[in-house]
Amino acid sequence: xxxxxxxxxxxxxxxxxQVTLRCSSQSGHNTVSWYQQxxxxxxxxxxxxxxxxxxxxxxxxxxxxxxxxxxxxxxLNVNALExxxxxxxxxxxxxxxxxxxxxxQYFGPGTRLTVL
Amino acid sequence: SQELEQSPQSLxxxxxxxxxxxxxSSKTLYGLYWYKQKYGEGLIFLMMLQKGGEEKSHEKxxxxxxxxxxxxxxxxxxxxxxHAGIYLCGADDSGAGSYQLTFGKGTKLSVIx
Numbered sequence: 001x002x003x004x005x006x007x008x009x010x011x012x013x014x015x016x017x018q019v020t021l022r023c024s025s026q027s028g029h030n031t032v033s034w035y036q037q038x039x040x041x042x043x044x045x046x047x048x049x050x051x052x053x054x055x056x057x058x059x060x061x062x063x064x065x066x067x068x069x070x071x072x073x074x075x076l077n078v079n080a081l082e083x084x085x086x087x088x089x090x091x092x093x094x095x096x097x098x099x100x101x102x103x104x105q106y107f108g109p110g111t112r113l114t115v116l
Numbered sequence: 117s118q119e120l121e122q123s124p125q126s127l128x129x130x131x132x133x134x135x136x137x138x139x140x141s142s143k144t145l146y147g148l149y150w151y152k153q154k155y156g157e158g159l160i161f162l163m164m165l166q167k168g169g170e171e172k173s174h175e176k177x178x179x180x181x182x183x184x185x186x187x188x189x190x191x192x193x194x195x196x197x198x199h200a201g202i203y204l205c206g207a208d209d210s211g212a213g214s215y216q217l218t219f220g221k222g223t224k225l226s227v228i229x
Contacts, residue, residue, distance in 0.1 A: 002158065002160075004158075031215060033215055033216060033217075035217075035219075040221070041221055041222075042120075042204050042206075042219030042220050042221045042222050043159070043204070043206075043217075043219050044219070045216050045217060045218065048214075048215065048216055056214065056216045058216075088156060090158060090159065092159075092215070094215045097213055097214050097215050097216075104149060104161045104164055105161075105215045105217075106161065107151075107158040107159040107160075107161075108158050109157055109158040110156070110157065110158050112156065
């Protein structure tokens with residue numbers, strides 16, 4: 001158990017809809033990163049939030065957005081869903097970035113999103 | 117951004133055999149992480165390497181980062197069915213400890229009893 005939870009476990013949406021995925025970080029972890037993992041691929045970095053501000057973004061369009069709340073929870077929102085958005089979405093929580101810590105980030109079990 | 121190439125893509129070994137998975141980067145690695153993933157589930161942290169020449173072991177798994185910090189290997193000794201899964205290497209893309217990781221595509225390991 002990593003102490004990171006995600007909801008829902010599975011989700012089915014149709015093209016053009018909007019979706020919100022939720023993550024609850026480990027207590028004390030003020031950094032959350034979101035990843036998209038397509039079938040048979042490694043996870044791809046979407047963005048990171050640190051102290052409720054976006055702190056880095058991968059190669060994803062603006063229709064992917066996020067929020068982080070003071071209670072260690074966060075959301076990933078995806079607008080105008082496309083078929084290629086079907087994937088496992090993982091969140092990972094960690095301590096402050098760039099502190100030289102040898103700690104790692106702890107991943108949740110993921111949300112499986114299917115877009116029809 | 118850097119790219120990580122893992123080899124082999126898949127591996128089938130007999131229980132008790134040793135095996136090695138490689139991870140090669142197109143750039144110098146600031147921090148290299150190894151994770152294990154059961155199909156469709158979250159990633160389980162195995163080890164993190166930062167210094168060139170560094171080697172870490174946990175139970176029957178040993179990971180090394182070469183001196184030039186562009187390649188890492190994961191070695192499993194006397195494999196067991198519990199070692200089966202997908203092994204992923206990930207690297208800090210924005211400096212050490214950024215937690216903004218680029219991952220390889222993974223190596224799928226099957227262990228035959």
